Amino acid sequence: MTSDVQPVDAQRRLSRRPTPEGEGRGGRPTRTTRRSRLWRGVVGVLALGLVLEFVTRIGLVSPTFLPPFTTILGEAVDVVGRQDFQEAVLSTVVSWGAGLALSAAVAIPLGVVLGLSQVSYRATRAVLDLLRPIPPIALIPLVILVMGQGLEMKLVLVVFAALWPILFNTISGVHDVDVKAKEMARSFGFSRLAVIRRVVVPSAAPFIATGVRLSSSIALIVVITVELIAGGASGMGTFVAEARAVGNQTEVVYAGTLLIGVVGLVINLLMGAAERRFFGWHTTKDV
Amino acid sequence: MSVTVPMTATRSAVDAMLQVEGITHVYGQGATAHRAIENLSFTVGPREFVSIVGPSGAGKTTLLRILSGLLTPTEGTVSLVGEPVDGVPEGMAMVFQDYSRSLLPWLSIEKNVMFPLTRTEAGRDERRRIARESLEAVGLADRHDRYPWQLSGGMQQRVAIARALAYRPRLLLMDEPFASVDAQTRSDLEDLVLSLRDRYDMTILFVTHDIDESVYLADRVLVLSRPPAHLVEEIPVPIPHPRDQITTKETDEFVDLRGRVARLIRSGGQPDGGGSR
Numbered sequence: 062m063t064s065d066v067q068p069v070d071a072q073r074r075l076s077r078r079p080t081p082e083g084e085g086r087g088g089r090p091t092r093t094t095r096r097s098r099l100w101r102g103v104v105g106v107l108a109l110g111l112v113l114e115f116v117t118r119i120g121l122v123s124p125t126f127l128p129p130f131t132t133i134l135g136e137a138v139d140v141v142g143r144q145d146f147q148e149a150v151l152s153t154v155v156s157w158g159a160g161l162a163l164s165a166a167v168a169i170p171l172g173v174v175l176g177l178s179q180v181s182y183r184a185t186r187a188v189l190d191l192l193r194p195i196p197p198i199a200l201i202p203l204v205i206l207v208m209g210q211g212l213e214m215k216l217v218l219v220v221f222a223a224l225w226p227i228l229f230n231t232i233s234g235v236h237d238v239d240v241k242a243k244e245m246a247r248s249f250g251f252s253r254l255a256v257i258r259r260v261v262v263p264s265a266a267p268f269i270a271t272g273v274r275l276s277s278s279i280a281l282i283v284v285i286t287v288e289l290i291a292g293g294a295s296g297m298g299t300f301v302a303e304a305r306a307v308g309n310q311t312e313v314v315y316a317g318t319l320l321i322g323v324v325g326l327v328i329n330l331l332m333g334a335a336e337r338r339f340f341g342w343h344t345t346k347d348v
Numbered sequence: 349m350s351v352t353v354p355m356t357a358t359r360s361a362v363d364a365m366l367q368v369e370g371i372t373h374v375y376g377q378g379a380t381a382h383r384a385i386e387n388l389s390f391t392v393g394p395r396e397f398v399s400i401v402g403p404s405g406a407g408k409t410t411l412l413r414i415l416s417g418l419l420t421p422t423e424g425t426v427s428l429v430g431e432p433v434d435g436v437p438e439g440m441a442m443v444f445q446d447y448s449r450s451l452l453p454w455l456s457i458e459k460n461v462m463f464p465l466t467r468t469e470a471g472r473d474e475r476r477r478i479a480r481e482s483l484e485a486v487g488l489a490d491r492h493d494r495y496p497w498q499l500s501g502g503m504q505q506r507v508a509i510a511r512a513l514a515y516r517p518r519l520l521l522m523d524e525p526f527a528s529v530d531a532q533t534r535s536d537l538e539d540l541v542l543s544l545r546d547r548y549d550m551t552i553l554f555v556t557h558d559i560d561e562s563v564y565l566a567d568r569v570l571v572l573s574r575p576p577a578h579l580v581e582e583i584p585v586p587i588p589h590p591r592d593q594i595t596t597k598e599t600d601e602f603v604d605l606r607g608r609v610a611r612l613i614r615s616g617g618q619p620d621g622g623g624s625r
Contacts, residue, residue: 249464
Protein backbone atom coordinates (compact mmCIF):
# COMPACT_ATOMS: atom_id res chain seq x y z
CA MET A 62 0.00 0.00 0.00
CA THR A 63 2.64 2.46 0.99
CA SER A 64 4.84 2.29 -2.05
CA ASP A 65 6.69 5.33 -0.79
CA VAL A 66 10.17 4.44 -1.91
CA GLN A 67 10.67 7.96 -3.14
CA PRO A 68 14.09 9.62 -3.34
CA VAL A 69 15.06 10.52 0.17
CA ASP A 70 16.48 13.83 -1.05
CA ALA A 71 13.11 14.91 -2.30
CA GLN A 72 11.55 14.36 1.09
CA ARG A 73 14.30 16.38 2.64
CA ARG A 74 13.91 19.31 0.35
CA LEU A 75 10.19 19.43 0.99
CA SER A 76 10.77 19.53 4.69
CA ARG A 77 13.06 22.52 4.34
CA ARG A 78 10.43 24.63 2.68
CA PRO A 79 8.96 26.91 5.32
CA THR A 80 5.24 26.41 5.56
CA PRO A 81 3.23 29.59 6.01
CA GLU A 82 1.63 30.08 9.38
CA GLY A 83 -1.69 28.32 9.87
CA GLU A 84 -1.53 26.21 6.77
CA GLY A 85 -0.31 23.14 8.59
CA ARG A 86 1.62 20.46 6.78
CA GLY A 87 1.61 21.24 3.11
CA GLY A 88 0.37 18.48 0.83
CA ARG A 89 -0.29 16.00 3.61
CA PRO A 90 -2.99 13.53 2.56
CA THR A 91 -6.16 14.14 4.51
CA ARG A 92 -8.07 11.41 6.25
CA THR A 93 -10.56 11.18 3.39
CA THR A 94 -7.94 10.70 0.66
CA ARG A 95 -6.25 8.01 2.71
CA ARG A 96 -9.57 6.25 3.23
CA SER A 97 -10.46 6.39 -0.45
CA ARG A 98 -7.04 4.96 -1.24
CA LEU A 99 -7.75 2.09 1.15
CA TRP A 100 -11.06 1.47 -0.59
CA ARG A 101 -9.44 1.35 -3.99
CA GLY A 102 -6.98 -1.21 -2.63
CA VAL A 103 -9.78 -3.39 -1.26
CA VAL A 104 -11.66 -3.21 -4.57
CA GLY A 105 -8.50 -4.28 -6.42
CA VAL A 106 -8.00 -7.30 -4.16
CA LEU A 107 -11.65 -8.33 -4.54
CA ALA A 108 -11.41 -8.03 -8.33
CA LEU A 109 -8.31 -10.25 -8.40
CA GLY A 110 -10.10 -12.80 -6.20
CA LEU A 111 -13.08 -12.81 -8.56
CA VAL A 112 -10.85 -13.38 -11.60
CA LEU A 113 -9.02 -16.27 -9.86
CA GLU A 114 -12.32 -17.79 -8.80
CA PHE A 115 -13.73 -17.44 -12.32
CA VAL A 116 -10.78 -19.02 -14.19
CA THR A 117 -10.78 -22.05 -11.90
CA ARG A 118 -14.57 -22.53 -11.80
CA ILE A 119 -14.89 -22.57 -15.61
CA GLY A 120 -12.05 -25.10 -15.81
CA LEU A 121 -9.53 -22.82 -17.50
CA VAL A 122 -6.93 -23.89 -14.91
CA SER A 123 -6.79 -27.30 -13.26
CA PRO A 124 -7.62 -27.15 -9.52
CA THR A 125 -4.49 -29.24 -8.92
CA PHE A 126 -2.41 -26.24 -9.91
CA LEU A 127 -4.70 -23.50 -8.66
CA PRO A 128 -7.61 -24.27 -6.35
CA PRO A 129 -10.57 -21.85 -6.48
CA PHE A 130 -9.94 -18.66 -4.55
CA THR A 131 -12.75 -19.35 -2.10
CA THR A 132 -11.22 -22.78 -1.35
CA ILE A 133 -7.87 -21.13 -0.60
CA LEU A 134 -9.55 -18.60 1.65
CA GLY A 135 -11.43 -21.34 3.49
CA GLU A 136 -8.23 -23.33 3.89
CA ALA A 137 -6.45 -20.20 5.16
CA VAL A 138 -9.07 -19.77 7.86
CA ASP A 139 -8.54 -23.41 8.89
CA VAL A 140 -4.76 -23.00 8.87
CA VAL A 141 -4.91 -19.89 11.06
CA GLY A 142 -6.73 -21.97 13.67
CA ARG A 143 -4.09 -24.72 13.72
CA GLN A 144 -1.68 -24.66 16.64
CA ASP A 145 1.32 -25.78 14.61
CA PHE A 146 0.73 -22.86 12.26
CA GLN A 147 0.42 -20.36 15.11
CA GLU A 148 3.72 -21.60 16.50
CA ALA A 149 5.22 -21.23 13.03
CA VAL A 150 4.02 -17.61 12.81
CA LEU A 151 5.47 -16.86 16.23
CA SER A 152 8.79 -18.42 15.29
CA THR A 153 8.97 -16.45 12.04
CA VAL A 154 8.01 -13.17 13.68
CA VAL A 155 10.52 -13.68 16.52
CA SER A 156 13.31 -14.44 14.04
CA TRP A 157 12.30 -11.40 12.00
CA GLY A 158 12.12 -9.08 15.02
CA ALA A 159 15.33 -10.29 16.61
CA GLY A 160 17.15 -10.15 13.27
CA LEU A 161 15.95 -6.63 12.56
CA ALA A 162 16.80 -5.44 16.07
CA LEU A 163 20.29 -6.93 15.80
CA SER A 164 20.80 -5.36 12.38
CA ALA A 165 19.81 -1.96 13.75
CA ALA A 166 22.01 -2.40 16.81
CA VAL A 167 25.00 -3.08 14.56
CA ALA A 168 24.24 -0.78 11.62
CA ILE A 169 23.14 2.42 13.37
CA PRO A 170 26.25 3.00 15.55
CA LEU A 171 28.48 1.88 12.69
CA GLY A 172 26.65 4.20 10.29
CA VAL A 173 27.00 7.15 12.67
CA VAL A 174 30.76 6.60 12.96
CA LEU A 175 31.24 6.10 9.22
CA GLY A 176 29.00 9.08 8.48
CA LEU A 177 30.91 11.40 10.78
CA SER A 178 34.43 10.32 9.93
CA GLN A 179 35.61 10.52 6.35
CA VAL A 180 38.73 8.60 7.29
CA SER A 181 36.89 5.59 8.70
CA TYR A 182 34.46 5.66 5.78
CA ARG A 183 37.27 5.52 3.21
CA ALA A 184 39.05 2.84 5.21
CA THR A 185 36.03 0.53 5.34
CA ARG A 186 34.59 1.32 1.93
CA ALA A 187 36.42 -1.49 0.11
CA VAL A 188 35.33 -4.10 2.64
CA LEU A 189 31.72 -2.91 2.48
CA ASP A 190 31.72 -2.89 -1.32
CA LEU A 191 33.08 -6.41 -1.30
CA LEU A 192 30.55 -7.83 1.19
CA ARG A 193 27.45 -6.03 0.05
CA PRO A 194 26.87 -7.74 -3.31
CA ILE A 195 27.00 -11.26 -1.81
CA PRO A 196 23.43 -12.58 -1.90
CA PRO A 197 22.58 -13.68 1.66
CA ILE A 198 21.00 -16.83 0.25
CA ALA A 199 24.39 -17.83 -1.13
CA LEU A 200 25.70 -17.87 2.43
CA ILE A 201 23.17 -20.46 3.63
CA PRO A 202 25.45 -23.51 3.12
CA LEU A 203 28.39 -21.79 4.81
CA VAL A 204 26.36 -20.59 7.78
CA ILE A 205 24.68 -23.97 8.24
CA LEU A 206 28.11 -25.58 8.14
CA VAL A 207 29.39 -23.26 10.83
CA MET A 208 26.34 -22.68 12.99
CA GLY A 209 23.95 -25.57 12.41
CA GLN A 210 20.26 -25.15 11.69
CA GLY A 211 18.96 -23.20 14.67
CA LEU A 212 17.83 -19.66 15.34
CA GLU A 213 21.44 -18.41 15.27
CA MET A 214 21.76 -19.49 11.67
CA LYS A 215 18.59 -17.59 10.74
CA LEU A 216 19.72 -14.52 12.64
CA VAL A 217 23.16 -14.40 11.05
CA LEU A 218 21.64 -14.52 7.58
CA VAL A 219 18.94 -11.96 8.41
CA VAL A 220 21.47 -9.57 9.89
CA PHE A 221 23.75 -9.97 6.91
CA ALA A 222 20.91 -9.07 4.56
CA ALA A 223 19.11 -6.41 6.61
CA LEU A 224 22.25 -4.55 7.68
CA TRP A 225 22.79 -2.68 4.43
CA PRO A 226 19.77 -0.40 4.04
CA ILE A 227 20.06 0.72 7.67
CA LEU A 228 23.82 1.22 7.40
CA PHE A 229 23.75 3.22 4.18
CA ASN A 230 20.71 5.27 5.17
CA THR A 231 22.36 6.09 8.49
CA ILE A 232 25.54 7.19 6.71
CA SER A 233 23.67 9.44 4.29
CA GLY A 234 21.44 10.71 7.09
CA VAL A 235 24.48 11.70 9.12
CA HIS A 236 26.09 13.32 6.06
CA ASP A 237 22.92 15.31 5.56
CA VAL A 238 22.88 16.84 9.05
CA ASP A 239 22.98 20.59 8.74
CA VAL A 240 26.36 22.09 9.61
CA LYS A 241 24.54 25.14 10.99
CA ALA A 242 22.54 23.01 13.41
CA LYS A 243 25.73 21.37 14.69
CA GLU A 244 27.44 24.76 14.96
CA MET A 245 24.45 26.15 16.87
CA ALA A 246 24.68 23.35 19.44
CA ARG A 247 28.45 23.79 19.75
CA SER A 248 28.03 27.55 20.25
CA PHE A 249 25.83 26.76 23.26
CA GLY A 250 28.69 24.77 24.72
CA PHE A 251 27.59 21.22 23.92
CA SER A 252 30.48 18.77 23.68
CA ARG A 253 31.11 16.87 20.45
CA LEU A 254 29.53 13.75 21.91
CA ALA A 255 26.48 15.71 23.08
CA VAL A 256 26.13 17.23 19.62
CA ILE A 257 26.07 13.72 18.14
CA ARG A 258 23.44 12.60 20.63
CA ARG A 259 21.29 15.73 20.60
CA VAL A 260 21.59 16.88 16.99
CA VAL A 261 23.20 14.37 14.64
CA VAL A 262 21.23 11.25 15.60
CA PRO A 263 17.79 12.94 15.87
CA SER A 264 18.40 14.74 12.59
CA ALA A 265 19.38 11.51 10.83
CA ALA A 266 16.58 9.54 12.51
CA PRO A 267 14.08 9.83 9.63
CA PHE A 268 16.68 8.42 7.23
CA ILE A 269 17.47 5.66 9.70
CA ALA A 270 13.76 4.87 10.06
CA THR A 271 13.40 4.59 6.29
CA GLY A 272 16.37 2.21 6.32
CA VAL A 273 14.76 0.14 9.07
CA ARG A 274 11.50 -0.04 7.10
CA LEU A 275 13.33 -1.21 3.96
CA SER A 276 15.33 -3.67 6.03
CA SER A 277 12.21 -5.04 7.67
CA SER A 278 10.89 -6.27 4.31
CA ILE A 279 14.27 -7.76 3.46
CA ALA A 280 14.49 -9.43 6.86
CA LEU A 281 11.13 -11.11 6.39
CA ILE A 282 12.06 -12.31 2.89
CA VAL A 283 15.29 -13.81 4.20
CA VAL A 284 13.64 -15.44 7.23
CA ILE A 285 11.02 -17.12 5.02
CA THR A 286 13.59 -18.12 2.40
CA VAL A 287 15.88 -19.66 4.97
CA GLU A 288 12.96 -21.56 6.51
CA LEU A 289 11.89 -22.80 3.08
CA ILE A 290 15.21 -24.07 1.82
CA ALA A 291 17.30 -24.61 4.93
CA GLY A 292 14.50 -26.04 7.02
CA GLY A 293 15.34 -24.17 10.17
CA ALA A 294 13.77 -25.23 13.44
CA SER A 295 10.30 -23.93 12.62
CA GLY A 296 8.51 -21.07 10.91
CA MET A 297 5.97 -20.18 8.27
CA GLY A 298 8.41 -21.11 5.50
CA THR A 299 8.97 -24.52 7.07
CA PHE A 300 5.20 -24.93 7.41
CA VAL A 301 4.67 -24.34 3.67
CA ALA A 302 7.62 -26.52 2.70
CA GLU A 303 6.26 -29.38 4.80
CA ALA A 304 2.75 -28.98 3.36
CA ARG A 305 4.30 -29.42 -0.07
CA ALA A 306 6.53 -32.36 0.86
CA VAL A 307 4.01 -34.22 3.00
CA GLY A 308 0.82 -35.19 1.24
CA ASN A 309 0.84 -32.83 -1.69
CA GLN A 310 -1.59 -30.40 -0.02
CA THR A 311 -1.89 -27.72 -2.72
CA GLU A 312 -4.56 -25.73 -0.85
CA VAL A 313 -2.47 -25.64 2.32
CA VAL A 314 0.56 -24.44 0.36
CA TYR A 315 -1.52 -21.70 -1.24
CA ALA A 316 -3.13 -20.77 2.08
CA GLY A 317 0.27 -20.64 3.82
CA THR A 318 1.74 -18.53 1.05
CA LEU A 319 -1.22 -16.16 1.22
CA LEU A 320 -0.83 -15.85 4.99
CA ILE A 321 2.90 -15.13 4.67
CA GLY A 322 1.84 -12.30 2.37
CA VAL A 323 -0.65 -11.08 4.98
CA VAL A 324 2.03 -11.08 7.70
CA GLY A 325 4.34 -9.14 5.37
CA LEU A 326 1.59 -6.62 4.65
CA VAL A 327 0.79 -6.13 8.33
CA ILE A 328 4.48 -5.61 9.14
CA ASN A 329 4.81 -3.07 6.32
CA LEU A 330 1.73 -1.17 7.41
CA LEU A 331 2.91 -1.04 11.02
CA MET A 332 6.39 0.15 10.04
CA GLY A 333 4.96 2.80 7.71
CA ALA A 334 2.52 4.01 10.38
CA ALA A 335 5.28 4.21 12.99
CA GLU A 336 7.45 6.19 10.59
CA ARG A 337 4.67 8.70 9.90
CA ARG A 338 3.82 8.95 13.57
CA PHE A 339 7.36 9.71 14.75
CA PHE A 340 8.84 11.51 11.79
CA GLY A 341 5.93 13.63 10.61
CA TRP A 342 8.18 16.67 11.01
CA HIS A 343 10.42 15.28 8.30
CA THR A 344 8.21 13.59 5.72
CA THR A 345 5.77 16.43 5.33
CA LYS A 346 4.52 14.72 2.23
CA ASP A 347 4.01 11.04 1.64
CA VAL A 348 3.00 9.76 -1.76
CA MET B 349 26.84 44.79 36.44
CA SER B 350 29.38 43.42 38.87
CA VAL B 351 32.47 42.13 37.19
CA THR B 352 35.23 40.27 38.96
CA VAL B 353 38.60 40.97 37.49
CA PRO B 354 42.04 39.53 38.21
CA MET B 355 44.27 42.02 40.05
CA THR B 356 46.79 42.04 37.23
CA ALA B 357 44.26 43.14 34.63
CA THR B 358 44.85 46.44 32.93
CA ARG B 359 42.43 49.31 33.20
CA SER B 360 40.93 48.64 29.76
CA ALA B 361 40.27 45.01 30.64
CA VAL B 362 38.35 46.10 33.72
CA ASP B 363 35.94 48.05 31.58
CA ALA B 364 35.66 45.47 28.83
CA MET B 365 33.01 42.82 28.46
CA LEU B 366 34.80 41.60 25.37
CA GLN B 367 38.38 42.33 24.48
CA VAL B 368 39.87 41.41 21.13
CA GLU B 369 43.63 41.81 20.83
CA GLY B 370 45.63 41.47 17.66
CA ILE B 371 43.48 38.83 15.98
CA THR B 372 44.86 37.48 12.72
CA HIS B 373 43.33 34.55 10.92
CA VAL B 374 44.71 32.78 7.88
CA TYR B 375 42.85 30.02 6.07
CA GLY B 376 45.03 27.43 4.36
CA GLN B 377 48.76 27.49 3.87
CA GLY B 378 51.39 28.47 1.32
CA ALA B 379 50.40 30.02 -1.99
CA THR B 380 46.66 29.36 -1.55
CA ALA B 381 46.52 30.87 1.95
CA HIS B 382 43.79 33.43 2.48
CA ARG B 383 44.31 36.13 5.08
CA ALA B 384 40.79 36.78 6.35
CA ILE B 385 41.63 38.98 9.34
CA GLU B 386 44.76 41.04 9.97
CA ASN B 387 45.72 42.33 13.39
CA LEU B 388 42.24 43.29 14.53
CA SER B 389 41.76 44.77 17.99
CA PHE B 390 38.75 46.30 19.71
CA THR B 391 36.86 46.21 23.00
CA VAL B 392 33.19 46.14 23.84
CA GLY B 393 32.03 47.52 27.18
CA PRO B 394 29.33 46.07 29.44
CA ARG B 395 25.78 46.75 28.14
CA GLU B 396 27.21 48.30 25.02
CA PHE B 397 25.58 47.65 21.63
CA VAL B 398 28.28 47.46 18.97
CA SER B 399 27.64 46.97 15.26
CA ILE B 400 30.25 45.59 12.92
CA VAL B 401 29.94 46.50 9.25
CA GLY B 402 32.23 45.98 6.33
CA PRO B 403 32.30 45.15 2.63
CA SER B 404 30.94 41.70 1.85
CA GLY B 405 33.52 38.99 2.29
CA ALA B 406 35.31 41.09 4.90
CA GLY B 407 35.69 38.19 7.29
CA LYS B 408 32.80 39.19 9.56
CA THR B 409 31.59 35.62 9.91
CA THR B 410 35.14 34.42 10.55
CA LEU B 411 35.39 36.98 13.32
CA LEU B 412 32.16 35.81 14.95
CA ARG B 413 33.25 32.18 14.76
CA ILE B 414 36.46 33.16 16.54
CA LEU B 415 34.61 35.18 19.19
CA SER B 416 32.20 32.32 19.86
CA GLY B 417 35.08 29.91 20.36
CA LEU B 418 34.19 27.76 17.33
CA LEU B 419 37.38 28.73 15.55
CA THR B 420 40.84 29.32 17.00
CA PRO B 421 42.54 32.37 15.45
CA THR B 422 45.97 32.01 13.90
CA GLU B 423 47.19 34.79 16.18
CA GLY B 424 45.79 37.01 18.90
CA THR B 425 43.56 36.60 21.92
CA VAL B 426 39.94 37.10 22.84
CA SER B 427 38.90 37.74 26.44
CA LEU B 428 35.43 37.68 27.90
CA VAL B 429 35.22 39.68 31.14
CA GLY B 430 38.99 39.42 31.46
CA GLU B 431 39.07 35.64 30.98
CA PRO B 432 40.84 34.41 27.82
CA VAL B 433 38.46 32.55 25.51
CA ASP B 434 39.67 29.00 24.94
CA GLY B 435 36.90 26.91 23.44
CA VAL B 436 33.26 27.89 23.70
CA PRO B 437 32.86 30.32 26.62
CA GLU B 438 29.99 30.32 29.10
CA GLY B 439 27.72 33.33 29.22
CA MET B 440 27.67 33.86 25.49
CA ALA B 441 24.94 33.06 23.00
CA MET B 442 24.76 33.38 19.26
CA VAL B 443 21.91 34.16 16.88
CA PHE B 444 22.59 32.95 13.35
CA GLN B 445 21.44 34.40 10.07
CA ASP B 446 19.99 31.10 8.92
CA TYR B 447 17.16 30.65 11.40
CA SER B 448 15.57 27.84 9.39
CA ARG B 449 18.76 25.84 9.64
CA SER B 450 19.71 26.63 13.23
CA LEU B 451 16.30 25.66 14.67
CA LEU B 452 15.78 21.94 15.16
CA PRO B 453 12.77 20.83 13.12
CA TRP B 454 11.95 17.80 15.28
CA LEU B 455 11.49 19.91 18.41
CA SER B 456 8.53 22.14 19.23
CA ILE B 457 9.14 25.87 19.63
CA GLU B 458 9.29 25.49 23.39
CA LYS B 459 11.69 22.55 23.23
CA ASN B 460 13.89 24.49 20.81
CA VAL B 461 14.09 27.34 23.31
CA MET B 462 14.80 24.87 26.13
CA PHE B 463 17.53 23.20 24.10
CA PRO B 464 20.58 25.14 25.41
CA LEU B 465 19.22 24.79 28.96
CA THR B 466 19.39 21.00 28.83
CA ARG B 467 23.11 21.44 29.36
CA THR B 468 22.62 23.50 32.53
CA GLU B 469 21.57 22.38 35.98
CA ALA B 470 18.05 23.78 35.68
CA GLY B 471 15.35 21.17 36.29
CA ARG B 472 12.63 20.41 33.78
CA ASP B 473 10.06 22.75 35.31
CA GLU B 474 12.62 25.52 35.64
CA ARG B 475 13.67 25.06 32.02
CA ARG B 476 10.08 25.24 30.89
CA ARG B 477 9.45 28.36 32.95
CA ILE B 478 12.50 30.10 31.47
CA ALA B 479 11.50 29.03 27.96
CA ARG B 480 7.95 30.36 28.41
CA GLU B 481 9.27 33.64 29.74
CA SER B 482 11.72 34.01 26.84
CA LEU B 483 8.99 33.22 24.31
CA GLU B 484 6.77 35.77 26.00
CA ALA B 485 9.57 38.35 25.68
CA VAL B 486 9.63 37.89 21.90
CA GLY B 487 5.82 37.77 21.67
CA LEU B 488 5.45 34.09 20.86
CA ALA B 489 4.11 32.70 24.14
CA ASP B 490 0.98 31.38 22.42
CA ARG B 491 2.98 29.44 19.81
CA HIS B 492 5.03 27.33 22.20
CA ASP B 493 3.60 24.02 20.98
CA ARG B 494 4.09 24.76 17.28
CA TYR B 495 6.99 23.50 15.19
CA PRO B 496 9.54 25.76 13.46
CA TRP B 497 8.31 24.92 9.97
CA GLN B 498 4.82 26.05 10.93
CA LEU B 499 6.03 29.61 11.53
CA SER B 500 6.95 32.47 9.20
CA GLY B 501 10.60 33.48 8.78
CA GLY B 502 10.29 36.44 11.15
CA MET B 503 8.70 34.26 13.81
CA GLN B 504 11.39 31.61 13.41
CA GLN B 505 14.04 34.26 14.00
CA ARG B 506 12.14 35.37 17.13
CA VAL B 507 12.35 31.78 18.34
CA ALA B 508 16.10 31.79 17.73
CA ILE B 509 16.34 35.03 19.73
CA ALA B 510 14.22 33.55 22.52
CA ARG B 511 16.54 30.53 22.61
CA ALA B 512 19.53 32.84 23.05
CA LEU B 513 17.69 34.80 25.77
CA ALA B 514 16.83 31.61 27.65
CA TYR B 515 20.55 30.96 27.94
CA ARG B 516 20.79 34.26 29.86
CA PRO B 517 23.90 35.45 28.02
CA ARG B 518 25.94 38.38 29.13
CA LEU B 519 27.19 38.74 25.58
CA LEU B 520 24.89 38.15 22.63
CA LEU B 521 26.51 37.69 19.23
CA MET B 522 24.27 38.24 16.23
CA ASP B 523 25.40 37.24 12.75
CA GLU B 524 23.37 39.19 10.18
CA PRO B 525 20.27 37.97 11.98
CA PHE B 526 17.73 39.90 9.92
CA ALA B 527 19.31 39.54 6.47
CA SER B 528 16.63 37.17 5.21
CA VAL B 529 13.39 38.66 6.52
CA ASP B 530 11.23 41.32 4.85
CA ALA B 531 11.68 45.03 5.60
CA GLN B 532 8.70 45.46 7.93
CA THR B 533 9.60 42.37 9.97
CA ARG B 534 13.17 43.58 10.08
CA SER B 535 12.19 46.91 11.63
CA ASP B 536 10.06 45.13 14.24
CA LEU B 537 12.88 42.75 15.11
CA GLU B 538 15.39 45.61 15.38
CA ASP B 539 13.18 47.37 17.93
CA LEU B 540 12.62 44.08 19.72
CA VAL B 541 16.38 43.56 20.10
CA LEU B 542 16.85 47.08 21.47
CA SER B 543 14.12 46.55 24.08
CA LEU B 544 15.51 43.13 25.02
CA ARG B 545 18.98 44.58 25.55
CA ASP B 546 17.54 46.85 28.26
CA ARG B 547 15.30 44.19 29.76
CA TYR B 548 18.00 41.52 30.00
CA ASP B 549 21.00 43.74 30.61
CA MET B 550 22.99 42.28 27.74
CA THR B 551 26.01 43.33 25.75
CA ILE B 552 25.33 42.87 22.05
CA LEU B 553 27.74 42.51 19.16
CA PHE B 554 25.76 42.78 15.96
CA VAL B 555 27.26 41.93 12.57
CA THR B 556 25.38 43.31 9.58
CA HIS B 557 25.95 44.53 6.06
CA ASP B 558 23.05 46.98 6.35
CA ILE B 559 24.39 50.45 7.07
CA ASP B 560 21.09 51.93 8.33
CA GLU B 561 20.68 49.01 10.66
CA SER B 562 24.21 49.30 12.01
CA VAL B 563 23.73 52.96 12.92
CA TYR B 564 20.13 52.68 14.14
CA LEU B 565 20.88 49.92 16.62
CA ALA B 566 24.34 50.66 17.89
CA ASP B 567 26.09 52.77 20.47
CA ARG B 568 29.22 52.37 18.36
CA VAL B 569 29.84 51.17 14.81
CA LEU B 570 33.06 49.33 13.91
CA VAL B 571 33.89 49.54 10.22
CA LEU B 572 36.07 46.75 8.85
CA SER B 573 38.16 46.90 5.70
CA ARG B 574 38.19 44.55 2.75
CA PRO B 575 40.10 41.34 3.53
CA PRO B 576 42.42 40.94 5.22
CA ALA B 577 40.02 42.69 7.59
CA HIS B 578 41.32 45.27 9.99
CA LEU B 579 39.59 48.03 11.88
CA VAL B 580 39.12 51.09 9.66
CA GLU B 581 37.32 53.27 12.12
CA GLU B 582 35.20 53.27 15.25
CA ILE B 583 32.24 55.59 14.98
CA PRO B 584 30.34 56.43 18.17
CA VAL B 585 26.59 56.88 17.73
CA PRO B 586 25.50 59.43 20.32
CA ILE B 587 21.84 59.35 19.29
CA PRO B 588 19.70 59.08 22.47
CA HIS B 589 17.38 56.17 23.28
CA PRO B 590 14.59 55.26 22.81
CA ARG B 591 15.11 55.39 19.09
CA ASP B 592 12.33 55.41 16.54
CA GLN B 593 12.36 53.79 13.11
CA ILE B 594 10.99 56.94 11.44
CA THR B 595 11.95 59.99 13.46
CA THR B 596 15.47 58.81 14.42
CA LYS B 597 16.29 58.08 10.81
CA GLU B 598 15.15 61.62 9.83
CA THR B 599 17.58 63.39 12.14
CA ASP B 600 20.62 65.13 10.67
CA GLU B 601 22.79 63.22 13.07
CA PHE B 602 21.59 59.84 11.76
CA VAL B 603 21.86 60.89 8.11
CA ASP B 604 25.36 62.21 8.73
CA LEU B 605 26.51 59.05 10.51
CA ARG B 606 25.10 56.67 7.93
CA GLY B 607 26.85 58.72 5.21
CA ARG B 608 30.13 58.42 7.03
CA VAL B 609 29.80 54.66 7.43
CA ALA B 610 28.74 54.24 3.81
CA ARG B 611 31.75 56.18 2.50
CA LEU B 612 34.14 54.17 4.62
CA ILE B 613 32.68 50.93 3.31
CA ARG B 614 32.70 52.10 -0.30
CA SER B 615 36.31 53.14 -0.13
CA GLY B 616 37.05 49.71 1.32
CA GLY B 617 39.15 51.08 4.12
CA GLN B 618 40.85 54.12 2.58
CA PRO B 619 39.56 57.27 4.32
CA ASP B 620 37.53 59.17 1.72
CA GLY B 621 38.83 62.70 1.19
CA GLY B 622 35.51 64.41 0.56
CA GLY B 623 33.70 62.84 3.51
CA SER B 624 31.24 64.80 5.61
CA ARG B 625 33.46 64.81 8.65
